[in-house]
Amino acid sequence: xxxxxxxxxxxxxxxxxxxxxxxxxxxxxxxxxxxxxxxxxxxxxxxxxxxxxxxxxxxxxxxxxxxxxxxxxxxxxxxxxxxxxxxxxxxxxxxxxxxxxxxxxxxxxxxxxxxxxxxxxxxxxxxxxxxxxxxxxxxxxxxxxxxxxxxxxxxxxxxxxxxxxxxxxxxxxxxxxxxxxxxxxxxxxxxxxxxxxxxxxxxxxxxxxxxxxxxxxxxxxxxxxxxxxxxxxxxxxxxxxxxxxxxxxxxxxxxxxxxxxxxxxxxxxxx
Amino acid sequence: xxxxxxxxxxxxxxxxxxxxxxxxxxxxxxxxxxxxxxxxxxxxxxxxxxxxxxxxxxxxxxxxxxxxxxxxxxxxxxxxxxxxxxxxxxxxxxxxxxxxxxxxxxxxxxxxxxxxxxxxxxxxxxxxxxxxxxxxxxxxxxxxxxxxxxxxxxxxxxxxxxxxxxxxxxxxxxxxxxxxxxxxxxxxxxxxxxxxxxxxxxxxxxxxxxxxxxxxxxxxxxxxxxxxxxxxxxxxxxxxxxxxxxxxxxxxxxxxxxxxxxxxxxxxxxxxxxxxxxxxxxxxxxxxxxxxxxxxxxxxxxxxxxxxxxxxxxxxxxxxxxxxxxxxxxxxxxxxxxxxxxxxxxxxxxxxxxxxxxxxxxxxxxxxxxxxxxxxxxxxxxxxxxxxxxxxxxxxx
Numbered sequence: 146x147x148x149x150x151x152x153x154x155x156x157x158x159x160x161x162x163x164x165x166x167x168x169x170x171x172x173x174x175x176x177x178x179x180x181x182x183x184x185x186x187x188x189x190x191x192x193x194x195x196x197x198x199x200x201x202x203x204x205x206x207x208x209x210x211x212x213x214x215x216x217x218x219x220x221x222x223x224x225x226x227x228x229x230x231x232x233x234x235x236x237x238x239x240x241x242x243x244x245x246x247x248x249x250x251x252x253x254x255x256x257x258x259x260x261x262x263x264x265x266x267x268x269x270x271x272x273x274x275x276x277x278x279x280x281x282x283x284x285x286x287x288x289x290x291x292x293x294x295x296x297x298x299x300x301x302x303x304x305x306x307x308x309x310x311x312x313x314x315x316x317x318x319x320x321x322x323x324x325x326x327x328x329x330x331x332x333x334x335x336x337x338x339x340x341x342x343x344x345x346x347x348x349x350x351x352x353x354x355x356x357x358x359x360x361x362x363x364x365x366x367x368x369x370x371x372x373x374x375x376x377x378x379x380x381x382x383x384x385x386x387x388x389x390x391x392x393x394x395x396x397x398x399x400x401x402x403x404x405x406x407x408x409x410x411x412x413x414x415x416x
Numbered sequence: 417x418x419x420x421x422x423x424x425x426x427x428x429x430x431x432x433x434x435x436x437x438x439x440x441x442x443x444x445x446x447x448x449x450x451x452x453x454x455x456x457x458x459x460x461x462x463x464x465x466x467x468x469x470x471x472x473x474x475x476x477x478x479x480x481x482x483x484x485x486x487x488x489x490x491x492x493x494x495x496x497x498x499x500x501x502x503x504x505x506x507x508x509x510x511x512x513x514x515x516x517x518x519x520x521x522x523x524x525x526x527x528x529x530x531x532x533x534x535x536x537x538x539x540x541x542x543x544x545x546x547x548x549x550x551x552x553x554x555x556x557x558x559x560x561x562x563x564x565x566x567x568x569x570x571x572x573x574x575x576x577x578x579x580x581x582x583x584x585x586x587x588x589x590x591x592x593x594x595x596x597x598x599x600x601x602x603x604x605x606x607x608x609x610x611x612x613x614x615x616x617x618x619x620x621x622x623x624x625x626x627x628x629x630x631x632x633x634x635x636x637x638x639x640x641x642x643x644x645x646x647x648x649x650x651x652x653x654x655x656x657x658x659x660x661x662x663x664x665x666x667x668x669x670x671x672x673x674x675x676x677x678x679x680x681x682x683x684x685x686x687x688x689x690x691x692x693x694x695x696x697x698x699x700x701x702x703x704x705x706x707x708x709x710x711x712x713x714x715x716x717x718x719x720x721x722x723x724x725x726x727x728x729x730x731x732x733x734x735x736x737x738x739x740x741x742x743x744x745x746x747x748x749x750x751x752x753x754x755x756x757x758x759x760x761x762x763x764x765x766x767x768x769x770x771x772x773x774x775x776x777x778x779x780x781x782x783x784x785x786x787x788x789x790x791x792x793x794x795x796x797x798x799x800x801x802x803x804x805x806x807x808x809x810x811x812x813x
Binding site for chain 1: 424432433434435436437438440441442580581582586587590591593594600696697698699700702705707710711712713
C-alpha cells in the first residue's frame with residue numbers, strides 16, 4: 146500500500162485530520178531543511194510537502210517564489226535535494242509521515258517523468274503535486290505514476306466547473322487538493338460559503354480524502370476547517386515565518402517552526 | 417490558412433496550457449469569446465476602424481534605396497511598423513485585446529512589459545477604451561526605461577515594480593499571471609507576444625497578422641509579385657508571427673527569423689532560444705526554452721531589451737522543426753552597427769530589435785540579384801534606444 150493511503154486510512158480510523166506543512170527544499174539551506182523535516186515529523190504532521198525550487202513557478206504565491214529564489218541563489222540543485230532526502234528517509238527516521246513533492250512541470254519534464262518518479266521514490270517521496278499541469282496535459286505523467294504506485298495529487302478550485310471537478314477527482318490519487326483561491330484571511334471568522342458548498346458536493350463525488358490549502362495560517366482556521374475536511378495544508382505562513390527568523394541560526398529556526406507546526410496541528414485535532 | 421493550433425492549442429507538439437487550475441476557467445472563457453469575436457463581422461469592423469484611424473494603418477512598404485545600394489544585391493523593402501501610433505507593431509495586438517476586453521465586459525487590464533513598449537501600447541489602448549490598467553515591470557527595467565515608465569503613468573496606467581526573481585521581463589510575466597489568478601473575474605491579461613498558454617499564441621498572431629496581410633497586398637499591388645525573402649526579428653516572436661503567418665503557404669517565399677546573438681553564442685550571453693534551447697515548459701507553454709542542465713530557466717542577454725527572453729512563441733518552435741522558417745542570429749555589436757547604418761543611410765532610426773533584422777536582410781540581399789526582393793518587418797522605431805546606444809558609445813545625453 147502506498148504510504149499516503151496508509152496515513153489517511155489510519156487517520157480515518159482514529160477520526161483525526163491530516164496536518165500537512167510545506168517546506169521549501171534549501172531555504173535557507175538544505176541542512177536546515179532536513180533538520181526541520183525531521184523535527185516537524187514529530188510535532189503532529191501527518192504528511193510533509195517539499196517544494197522543489199524553480200526559477201519561474203507561476204502556480205505558487207510570491208512568498209513561496211521568494212523562498213525558491215533564495216534556495217537557488219544558495220546553489221541548491223535537484224540532485225542535492227534528492228541526495229539529502231535519500232539519507233533522511235532511512236527506515237524509521239520519519240515514523241509514519243509521508244513525503245510529497247511539490248514541483249513545477251518544467252523540472253519534471255526536463256528530467257523525464259519516469260526518471261523523476263523513480264528518483265523521487267528512492268528519496269522517500271510517495272507522491273507529487275504538479276500545480277502547473279492541468280488534467281488536459283497530464284495523461285503521460287498519470288500513466289507513469291500509476292505504473293510505479295506514485296500518487297499524483299490533482300487540484301480543484303472554486304472556479305472549476307462541476308463536470309470538470311468530477312473529472313479531476315476521478316484522475317487524482319492520494320487525496321484531492323482543494324484550493325481556496327478566495328483566501329482565508331487572518332481576520333476572517335467564518336469560512337467562505339462557496340468553499341463549504343464545494344467541499345460538501347465533492348464529498349458526494351469521491352472517496353478520496355479532501356484537503357484544503359491556500360491562505361491558511363492560524364489555529365482558528367484549523368478549528369473552522371476541521372469538521373469539513375480530511376486534511377489541511379499550510380505553506381506560505383510557515384515559509385514567511387522561517388524567512389523572518391532564518392538569520393537567528395538553524396537551531397532557533399527549527400525550534401520556532403516546530404512550535405508553530407505543533408500549535409497548528411494541535412488546533413486541527415484537539416477537541 | 418494553416419489548421420494550427422488544434423483545439424488543445426497545439427502547434428504540433430508545442431503550445432498547450434501549462435497553468436494552474438485556477439486559470440483554466442479564464443482561458444476557456446477567453447477562447448470562447450475570441451472565437452465568437454472572430455466570427456462577428458462587427459468586431460472585425462471595429463478592429464479595422466481603430467487600426468486605420470487611430471494606429472494609422474496601413475503602414476507603408478518602402479523601398480530602402482540606399483540600404484539596397486549598400487548591400488549591392490537584392491532590393492530591400494521595409495514594412496514600416498515603426499510609423500504606427502506608439503512607434504511599433506505592439507499596438508496592433510493591444511487594440512485587438514482591448515476590444516475583446518470590452519466585449520467580455522471586464523473593466524480592468526493588466527500587462528507585462530520588458531523595455532516598456534508593450535506596456536505603453538497597453539496603457540494607450542486602455543486610455544482609448546476607458547479601462548483601468550496596471551503594468552508589471554521588473555525593477556531593473558524600471559530603472560533602465562524611465563521614459564516609458566513616465567509615458568505609461570501619463571497615459572493613466574499604474575506601473576507595478578516587480579522585485580521578485582530576476583527582476584526583469586520573466587518575472588513581470590510571473591507576477592502578471594499571479595495577479596490574473598486572483599482577479600480573473602473582472603480583469604483581462606493582455607499578453608504582449610505570441611506566447612503563454614492557449615489561446616494567447618494564436619490570438620496575438622491573428623491580431624498581428626495584419627502586418628503580413630498588408631505586406632502581401634502591397635507586394636502584389638505595388639511590385640506585382642510576392643517577395644523572395646522576408647526577415648523579422650524574434651524575441652517572443654509576435655512581429656515575426658504576424659508577418660510570416662499569411663505567407664506560410666507560399667513555398668516560394670523564404671522566411672527568416674532573427675534572434676539575439678548577444679555577445680556571441682559561445683559566451684552563453686545571448687537569447688538565441690531556437691538555435692541553442694531545448695523543448696521545455698515556461699510561462700504556460702511547451703516550447704523551446706533556454707535552460708540549465710537541471711531545467712531551471714537560464715539567464716539571457718541581448719543589447720535589445722525586446723529580444724531578451726529565454727522562451728519563444730510555440731508556433732515558432734513548430735516552424736523551426738518543420739523547416740518552414742529558418743532561424744538565425746545577429747550579435748549585439750552587429751545590431752548596433754545596423755542601427756547606425758540604417759539611421760545614416762535611410763534617415764530612419766530602427767529599434768535595436770529591428771536593427772537585428774535589418775543586418776540580416778542586408779547579408780541576405782548581398783548574395784542575391786537585384787531582381788530579387790527582400791522584405792524586412794521594420795517592427796519599431798529607435799527613439800526608445802537612444803539612451804542605451806549613447807551609453808554604449810560612451811556619450812551622455
